[in-house]
Amino acid sequence: MSDSAIRARGLTKRxxxxxxxxxxxxDVPRANVYGFLGPNGSxxxxxxxxxxxxxxxxxxxxxxxxxxxxxxxxxxRRRIGxxxxxxxxxxDLSVRENLEFLAEVQGVPRDKTRSRIDELVQRYHFExxxxxxxxxxxxxxxxxxxxxGAVVHEPELLFLDEPTSAVDPExxxxxxxxxxxxxxxxxxxxxxxxxxxxxxxxxxxAILDHxxxxxxxxxxxxxxxxxxxxxxxxxxxxRRAHHQLVQVPGVLSVAQIGNTLRVLTTGDGDAAAxxxxxxxxxxxxxxxxPVEPNLEDVFVSATRxxxxxxxxxx
Amino acid sequence: MNLRRLWAVMQKELRQLxxxxxxxxxxxxxxxxxxxxxxxxxxxxxxxxxxxxVDQADTAGSRALVMDMLATGVIVPTRGARSPQELMDQxxxxxxxxxxxxxxxxxxxxxxxxxxxxxxxxxSDTVVQGAAVQLAQMPLDYxxxxxxxxxxxxxxPQQIHVVAFYNPDRRSAVNIVPGLIGVILTMTxxxxxxxxxxxxxxxxxxxxxxxxxxxxxxLMVGKVLPYAAIGLVQTTVILLLxxxxxxxxxxxxxxDVYLAAVLLILANLTLGLLISTKARSQFQAMQMTFFVFLxxxxxxxxxxxxAGMPRVIQWVAELLPLTHFLRLIRGVMLRGAGLxxxxxxxxxxxxxxxxxxxxxxxxxxxRLD
Numbered sequence: 001m002s003d004s005a006i007r008a009r010g011l012t013k014r015x016x017x018x019x020x021x022x023x024x025x026x027d028v029p030r031a032n033v034y035g036f037l038g039p040n041g042s043x044x045x046x047x048x049x050x051x052x053x054x055x056x057x058x059x060x061x062x063x064x065x066x067x068x069x070x071x072x073x074x075x076x077r078r079r080i081g082x083x084x085x086x087x088x089x090x091x092d093l094s095v096r097e098n099l100e101f102l103a104e105v106q107g108v109p110r111d112k113t114r115s116r117i118d119e120l121v122q123r124y125h126f127e128x129x130x131x132x133x134x135x136x137x138x139x140x141x142x143x144x145x146x147x148x149g150a151v152v153h154e155p156e157l158l159f160l161d162e163p164t165s166a167v168d169p170e171x172x173x174x175x176x177x178x179x180x181x182x183x184x185x186x187x188x189x190x191x192x193x194x195x196x197x198x199x200x201x202x203x204x205x206a207i208l209d210h211x212x213x214x215x216x217x218x219x220x221x222x223x224x225x226x227x228x229x230x231x232x233x234x235x236x237x238x239r240r241a242h243h244q245l246v247q248v249p250g251v252l253s254v255a256q257i258g259n260t261l262r263v264l265t266t267g268d269g270d271a272a273a274x275x276x277x278x279x280x281x282x283x284x285x286x287x288x289x290p291v292e293p294n295l296e297d298v299f300v301s302a303t304r305x306x307x308x309x310x311x312x313x314x
Numbered sequence: 315m316n317l318r319r320l321w322a323v324m325q326k327e328l329r330q331l332x333x334x335x336x337x338x339x340x341x342x343x344x345x346x347x348x349x350x351x352x353x354x355x356x357x358x359x360x361x362x363x364x365x366x367x368v369d370q371a372d373t374a375g376s377r378a379l380v381m382d383m384l385a386t387g388v389i390v391p392t393r394g395a396r397s398p399q400e401l402m403d404q405x406x407x408x409x410x411x412x413x414x415x416x417x418x419x420x421x422x423x424x425x426x427x428x429x430x431x432x433x434x435x436x437x438s439d440t441v442v443q444g445a446a447v448q449l450a451q452m453p454l455d456y457x458x459x460x461x462x463x464x465x466x467x468x469x470x471p472q473q474i475h476v477v478a479f480y481n482p483d484r485r486s487a488v489n490i491v492p493g494l495i496g497v498i499l500t501m502t503x504x505x506x507x508x509x510x511x512x513x514x515x516x517x518x519x520x521x522x523x524x525x526x527x528x529x530x531x532x533l534m535v536g537k538v539l540p541y542a543a544i545g546l547v548q549t550t551v552i553l554l555l556x557x558x559x560x561x562x563x564x565x566x567x568x569x570d571v572y573l574a575a576v577l578l579i580l581a582n583l584t585l586g587l588l589i590s591t592k593a594r595s596q597f598q599a600m601q602m603t604f605f606v607f608l609x610x611x612x613x614x615x616x617x618x619x620x621a622g623m624p625r626v627i628q629w630v631a632e633l634l635p636l637t638h639f640l641r642l643i644r645g646v647m648l649r650g651a652g653l654x655x656x657x658x659x660x661x662x663x664x665x666x667x668x669x670x671x672x673x674x675x676x677x678x679x680x681r682l683d
Contacts (some may be wrong), residue, residue: 077527088522092333093326104322105526133333135551149522 004063005030005188006051008097011060013046013211020046022211023060028190028204033183035202037299043211045085046194048159051190052082065157070246078107081150087142091135095126096308098134098145099152108187116152124148124178127164140171142143147178151187158182160191164198176201196295207302219295226264226282226293226301231272233261233279235286241279247280264297315535319528323536327510331540337506339545345498345551349559352490363442364387364410365623366401371420376610379431382416388449390464398434405434405479406649408641408656411442411621412449428476437478439489439618441619449476480565481650488563491556492643493616498552498637499545499578500610501603506541508587509600516595530678536672540585545579565650573653577663581635582671591677610636638662 006028013021021043036044036187049055051064053073062069067076074159097142099215100119103113104245121130124144126296143163160179164172171232176198183189183203191202199205199219205218218232238259245254245263250271252264265271272288331337339641369376373601377573377667382566383389389412395401415433417423423430435446497654508518523533549572556562593599611617613627618627638659651659 035322054521054525073526077525080525082522082525084518084521084525086518086521088518088520090326091521092330097329099324101326102324102526105319105523105528107319110318183354214590231515 002222003030004028005032006190007063008051011047011050011057011062012058013050014058021050021057021209024208024211024213026206026216027211028188030188031186032185032203033179033189033201034189035091035199035205035210036190037196037199037205038192039194040209040259041210042208044208045161046211047208048082048161048190048192052080052159053077054128057247077155077207078153081153081155081158083146083150083158083160083163085165087113087134087146089134089142089146092133094131094133096121096130096146096295098149102149102152108153108218120148120152124213139166140168141177143167143171143175144178146177147175149213151182155187157188158190160189164193164195171199196299200295207299209303222298223293223295226267226297228290229265229267229271229301230291230293231263231265231275231288232291233263233275233286233288234259235279237262237284240282241284241286244278244284245275246283248274250274252304256297262291264293315529316454317530319532320536323528326542327540339534341502341548342446342551345494345501345548348494348498349491349552349555350493352494362387362493363389363411363445364392364409365414365417366393366395366404366410367391368395369400369416370418373417373421375424376416376420380414380416384583385447386449388445389414393394401434402479403438405682406651408436408645408649410653411436411439412446417557418586427473430473431475433474433476435476435478436480437613437650438480438644439619443478446478447476450476460507464598466609488560489644491506491552491560491562492647493577493640494556495549495552495643496578496614496639497611497616499575500582500636500640501578502548502606503541503545503582504586504589504606506544507538507583508589508593508603509536509596510541511587511590512593512596512599513531532674534587534675534678537585541583542576542579545583546634547573549575550613564647566646566652570646570653571643574646577642577660578639580665580667581670584634584667584674587674588670589676591674610634613637615640630652635663635666637647638666
């Protein structure tokens with residue numbers, strides 16, 4: 001048995017002329033929370049659907065839990081859980097009815113069905129709303145129910161497609177606690193998201209942009225690679241400083257956070273000196289200091305570096 | 315096929331249905347409303363009724379009279395028969411719609427001015443019955459040509475005795491109600507299944523379902539069976555109301571009636587499944603249902619008699635489950651025929667079901683692309 005839960009090579013999906021996923025290589029280790037970070041339309045959902053065997057890849061090889069996909073997709077279905085982006089349980093069934101249906105369909109042994117559902121109801125806090133219809137619940141409750149439904153058969157591997165996109169911050173934090181519980185119990189989780197704070201929590205993550213994998217590694221590795229390239233600029237006139245800085249060669253992006261400007265550079269030469277010189281030339285008063293890179297910087301540097309040459313070519 | 319998963323799908327479907335008050339109301343509401351609306355039907359003239367003739371007199375006069383009746387074009391001889399009993403038998407099996415009996419003492423009866431000819435009509439179809447009555451009233455050439463030559467008296471319409479079997483009072487309800495079972499089952503069964511699967515796709519449930527170990531046939535059969543039960547409920551409603559409101563009899567066995575209903579239900583459910591594999595939205599599923607439903611009503615013989623349609627249209631009508639069901643249900647309910655006597659139509663419905671089910675399962679992919 002390979003030590004990767006998921007292994008993909010050259011994974012590609014075309015819809016007509018559109019290349020939704022473009023030669024992606026993936027290695028997802030077991031018992032990990034693996035993140036897929038990328039904006040809408042970057043190919044996260046398409047990739048997940050191919051890994052589950054719901055979509056046939058146009059090109060490339062996939063091995064999930066040692067099974068070749070899509071050829072052995074039926075065998076895989078018993079061993080994975082899949083939480084879709086859109087709530088896909090039945091609105092007109094109650095919490096318990098939804099879980100019962102999934103338990104029966106997923107082949108949870110008859111004698112264990114009741115105790116398993118009782119356990120899930122308790123763990124996911126549905127004790128007092130077992131008979132409530134799923135359609136009448138809040139976004140956070142529905143996500144919890146969807147997660148409970150996806151793990152009813154205790155899958156080895158769980159795919160979660162933007163599980164928290166319609167959930168308030170309190171519920172999101174709570175939801176992530178549940179995910180780490182699952183990983184701790186040995187489940188491998190693949191979670192797609194467009195929230196930086198969620199990506200930061202993952203053991204490892206892959207950044208997708210326009211269907212291509214542009215960076216992958218642990219969050220610390222990814223941010224560490226940007227050391228020395230991020231600066232904080234405290235300027236008296238931040239809007240003017242912003243306009244000046246975007247024109248400086250070697251500056252990839254400038255983001256205003258309160259009165260501070262966060263500047264990401266290409267890292268060629270002394271970035272801080274170049275920025276200071278540019279501000280002095282425009283006779284702008286400012287303090288420049290290096291700061292710790294974060295995942296947003298990783299994301300910007302990975303995606304800017306890729307799209308810039310294309311824009312020039314076009 | 316895993317029975318536990320099959321049952322899980324059925325149970326889910328029934329639970330959802332139980333909470334869908336409007337659909338529940340429609341299950342009974344549609345048959346009740348239609349039954350009341352179709353109380354009276356349209357009658358049309360028609361030609362080309364299949365007939366068999368028994369000429370027991372076999373005189374020059376009787377032969378000439380038969381020739382004249384055929385010349386009207388209202389009846390077309392399709393079967394031979396030697397005795398009135400054989401004629402009756404063919405009538406009951408639905409092989410012919412009209413039987414003509416010229417009795418042995420035809421010449422004497424004609425001379426005496428008594429009823430000289432008997433026209434036996436399948437009264438389970440009021441339109442056929444109407445046509446036969448018209449036939450009897452047509453001035454037959456025979457009267458002019460032979461009467462003068464032989465000096466015999468002409469056969470007046472009063473001398474042709476029309477006997478309508480199975481629906482002697484010519485009540486259209488008797489004819490409409492059995493057909494209505496077929497019409498309502500066609501509409502509701504195709505629509506319910508078509509919509510039931512497309513709805514899951516629209517709501518996003520399908521992506522979840524196909525990511526589970528449910529097989530295609532478990533999903534399809536599990537979704538279809540609860541609706542088959544609903545179809546039988548509707549059949550019962552129509553039979554009971556037909557009996558109470560219109561005194562529509564069940565002359566054959568009740569078991570055969572339900573068996574025929576099951577055959578039609580299965581044919582329609584599988585058609586609905588096939589539609590659901592093609593339709594992208596519930597609205598499309600509804601449109602496709604009506605694409606099948608309208609020809610069913612118009613061509614099956616429910617509204618307009620099958621015998622009056624051009625040959626090509628008849629071929630099209632043979633493809634519709636309702637056409638075959640109407641022959642079965644009228645045979646069983648009104649003529650007291652056994653289902654086995656009408657085996658070609660039983661076979662046609664079974665074949666239709668098998669083809670549709672296979673096509674639906676083949677078309678349904680457990681993939682999103």
